Amino acid sequence: MSERKALLEVDNVTLRFGGVVALNQVDFTLYEGEILGLIGPNGAGKTTCFNAMTGVYLPTEGQIRFKGEQVSGKKRNKITKMGMARTFQNIRLFPEMTALENVLVGADAHNSTSVPTALLRLPKHWREERQSKARALELLDFVGITGRSDDLARNLSYGDQRRLEIARALATNPALLCLDEPAAGFNPAEKVALLELIKKIRDSGVTVLLIEHDMRLVMGVTDRIVVLEFGRKIAEGTPEEVRDNPKVVAAYLGVPDAA
Numbered sequence: 390m391s392e393r394k395a396l397l398e399v400d401n402v403t404l405r406f407g408g409v410v411a412l413n414q415v416d417f418t419l420y421e422g423e424i425l426g427l428i429g430p431n432g433a434g435k436t437t438c439f440n441a442m443t444g445v446y447l448p449t450e451g452q453i454r455f456k457g458e459q460v461s462g463k464k465r466n467k468i469t470k471m472g473m474a475r476t477f478q479n480i481r482l483f484p485e486m487t488a489l490e491n492v493l494v495g496a497d498a499h500n501s502t503s504v505p506t507a508l509l510r511l512p513k514h515w516r517e518e519r520q521s522k523a524r525a526l527e528l529l530d531f532v533g534i535t536g537r538s539d540d541l542a543r544n545l546s547y548g549d550q551r552r553l554e555i556a557r558a559l560a561t562n563p564a565l566l567c568l569d570e571p572a573a574g575f576n577p578a579e580k581v582a583l584l585e586l587i588k589k590i591r592d593s594g595v596t597v598l599l600i601e602h603d604m605r606l607v608m609g610v611t612d613r614i615v616v617l618e619f620g621r622k623i624a625e626g627t628p629e630e631v632r633d634n635p636k637v638v639a640a641y642l643g644v645p646d647a648a
């Protein structure tokens with residue numbers, strides 16, 4: 390246990406929107422190399438927590454640290470550069486760009502080419518562009534949409550658009566990938582395939598944080614789970630521990646059809 394290395398620390402975070410306490414003294418750590426599930430009923434605070442971690446919201450109290458460095462108050466592109474990438478509950482692709490171009494936009498966050506180098510089309514620029522393209526094609530292959538690189542994003546199936554979003558996030562070479570309900574709208578077969586992809590991402594060395602409503606998906610893929618209810622953490626542990634926790638059963642698993 391002692392060799393586990395903290396990647397992201399949510400340290401006693403409270404977040405208020407006016408009178409609404411969306412997060413109430415939430416505390417947990419995400420360790421390198423794990424798949425952590427963040428679950429809870431509607432309105433529990435999952436998305437707010439995610440948004441705080443990725444710099445969208447500033448906690449009212451407490452701190453969030455990534456690789457030991459505070460993320461709160463930092464700009465999005467700085468947080469991306471620190472090694473954190475995310476997808477969104479609602480797909481946010483550039484619909485009129487090709488799949489490949491969408492991934493290249495992700496990779497751009499990482500390129501070192503300066504604007505003058507790019508404008509003057511110096512060799513370094515071409516080299517980086519070639520490398521980025523090769524890497525983008527590799528990522529499309531990795532997420533399972535080989536052959537769709539030249540298709541406009543809007544012409545991809547819903548499932549493939551979700552995969553493309555993941556490829557775009559991976560193009561920033563993250564240490565941590567945060568997935569916000571990636572299986573929303575998926576049929577059971579697509580969910581199984583997504584589960585495989587999430588494991589493959591982790592096995593490639595990327596730590597994964599997963600917000601998910603589908604209990605079966607969460608149980609089948611995560612190493613540990615944090616459960617929120619009304620903005621508070623009510624449980625944390627392995628899928629088995631969480632599943633058997635009476636508070637969780639009452640709050641979430643007891644809801645018919647939650648699975």
Ligand SMILES: Nc1ncnc2c1ncn2[C@@H]1O[C@H](COP(=O)(O)OP(=O)(O)OP(=O)(O)O)[C@@H](O)[C@H]1O
Pocket residue numbers: 406409410411429430431432433434435436437438
């Ligand atoms: N921008 C905001 N302004 C005011 N209240 C907000 C805002 N965002 C979230 N809330 C409130 O904070 C609480 C937590 O919401 P949040 O969206 O984080 O929950 P969630 O667990 O992600 O829910 P869901 O599963 O429905 O997406 C809710 O009471 C919500 O109404």
